[in-house]
Amino acid sequence: MKTFILALCLLSGFYASAQDYEKQFYELLEEKSYERADSIIKEWEAADKNNPEIFPARFNLLLWKSQNSIVVLDSNPDVEESIWVLTDSAGKPAGSVYSSVTINDSIYYEGIKVIDQGIELFPDRLDFRLGKAAAYAYKEDWEKLSKTVIEILEHGEKNRNAWIWTGNEPLDAKDATTAVLESIHEYEGQLIDNYNPMELLDANLKYYPDDHIALNSKGAVLFLAGKSEEALEYIERAHKQTPEDPLVSYNIGYINMELGNKEKALTGFQLVLDNENASEEMKRSAQENIDILNGKNK
Numbered sequence: 571m572k573t574f575i576l577a578l579c580l581l582s583g584f585y586a587s588a589q590d591y592e593k594q595f596y597e598l599l600e601e602k603s604y605e606r607a608d609s610i611i612k613e614w615e616a617a618d619k620n621n622p623e624i625f626p627a628r629f630n631l632l633l634w635k636s637q638n639s640i641v642v643l644d645s646n647p648d649v650e651e652s653i654w655v656l657t658d659s660a661g662k663p664a665g666s667v668y669s670s671v672t673i674n675d676s677i678y679y680e681g682i683k684v685i686d687q688g689i690e691l692f693p694d695r696l697d698f699r700l701g702k703a704a705a706y707a708y709k710e711d712w713e714k715l716s717k718t719v720i721e722i723l724e725h726g727e728k729n730r731n732a733w734i735w736t737g738n739e740p741l742d743a744k745d746a747t748t749a750v751l752e753s754i755h756e757y758e759g760q761l762i763d764n765y766n767p768m769e770l771l772d773a774n775l776k777y778y779p780d781d782h783i784a785l786n787s788k789g790a791v792l793f794l795a796g797k798s799e800e801a802l803e804y805i806e807r808a809h810k811q812t813p814e815d816p817l818v819s820y821n822i823g824y825i826n827m828e829l830g831n832k833e834k835a836l837t838g839f840q841l842v843l844d845n846e847n848a849s850e851e852m853k854r855s856a857q858e859n860i861d862i863l864n865g866k867n868k
Contacts, residue, residue, distance in 0.1 A: 591617070595627050604635050622738055625688030626701060632681030633705055636674045673709060681705065693725060696733035696746060700753055707757060712765035719757050720773045726750060727777055755783050767791060782811035786818050789825075798829055816841070816848035820856060832863055839863075 591614035598607035611628055614621065682705065688698045699722050706715035726733070726746075733746040741749070754774055761767035768791065774784040789804035802825045808818045823838025842848045842856035 592623055592627065595631075599631060599634060602634070604631065607631055622688065622692050622695065623736070625684060625692075626698060626736075629681045629685040629688070629701060629705075632677055632684060633708075636677035636681065638672045638674060678705075678709065692734070692738075694729050694732060694734045695738075696722070696741065696749065697736050699725070700749075703753065703757065707760060710764065712761055715757060716761060716765065716767075716770045719754055719770055722750060723754070723773050723777050751778065751781065751783075755787075758784065758787055762787065762791060780811050782808040782815065782818065785811065786815075786821065789821065793821075793825055793828075798825055801825055802829070813841075814845065814847065816845040816852055819845065820848075820852055823856065823859065827859060827863060836860060836863055 591610055595607050595610045595614070598604075598610060608631060611624065611631065614627070615624055618624075682702065685698055685702045685705075688695065689702070692698065699718065703715055703718045703722070706712075706718055731743050731746045731750070733741045733750075735741050754770070758767050758770055758774070761770060767787070771784055771788045771791065774781060775788065778784065785804045785808035789801040789808065792798075792801035792804065802822070805818060805821045805825060808815070809822055812818060819838050819841035821838075823835045823842065826832075826835035826838060839856040839860050843853055843860075848856075
């Protein structure tokens with residue numbers, strides 16, 4: 571019995587020690603004391619080489635180390651991030667000085683390799699996968715971002731959304747689904763602005779066919795591609811899922827207006843006016859379109 575109690579005490583002390591390593595590491599990382607943070611990781615690995623939290627720690631360290639801040643002199647005086655604006659002899663703006671961040675690819679991809687190793691060993695760690703996606707988004711590597719997020723969807727189907735979070739704590743299935751979809755919607759928005767989002771949107775709707783945000787987004791992308799009738803199908807599906815969403819109602823009105831379906835367009839815009847969740851700007855735009863349809867702005 572005494573041996574058992576001693577074992578428990580040792581285990582408890584070891585757990586506290588592991589937490590100490592993690593706490594010290596992130597404090598040093600925040601201070602940008604990279605060499606000392608690296609030393610702590612090495613001590614941590616020596617004490618507990620199988621601790622999964624070591625993977626995100628080293629991943630974060632390498633990503634932070636990969637960023638280099640440089641000062642840029644620009645002839646454009648209107649740069650938003652300007653530290654200060656330069657003037658000519660007449661006192662007129664002539665240029666600007668601002669800081670910019672560059673990424674050391676060698677160190678960056680070393681970090682990606684580390685988190686990939688973590689994902690291979692702990693495939694259900696959602697935070698590992700979302701961290702990797704965030705790294706690609708930061709680097710604006712849209713193709714790899716799309717691929718990484720699709721892999722999250724595919725593995726979520728495989729493990730039935732039995733995801734694990736930091737500290738190897740299991741996530742409630744509902745919380746996990748919310749975390750996944752919120753992240754996916756954010757990245758879909760970035761892809762719409764910078765890349766072809768269709769592959770990710772299709773994967774989203776494959777696993778979550780009733781996701782009204784993805785349905786609306788796909789409809790918007792199709793509309794911008796000149797496929798108005800197909801776009802309307804997706805927007806109407808989104809409306810069935812969340813008839814209270816004013817943006818979806820507005821899109822129904824706008825696409826129908828473009829297609830020449832006056833009555834359906836008026837119905838969509840009126841739903842916006844009647845929706846207390848619609849912004850004043852959206853209501854104003856809806857009213858302007860109603861006036862156009864009724865010939866009041868001619």
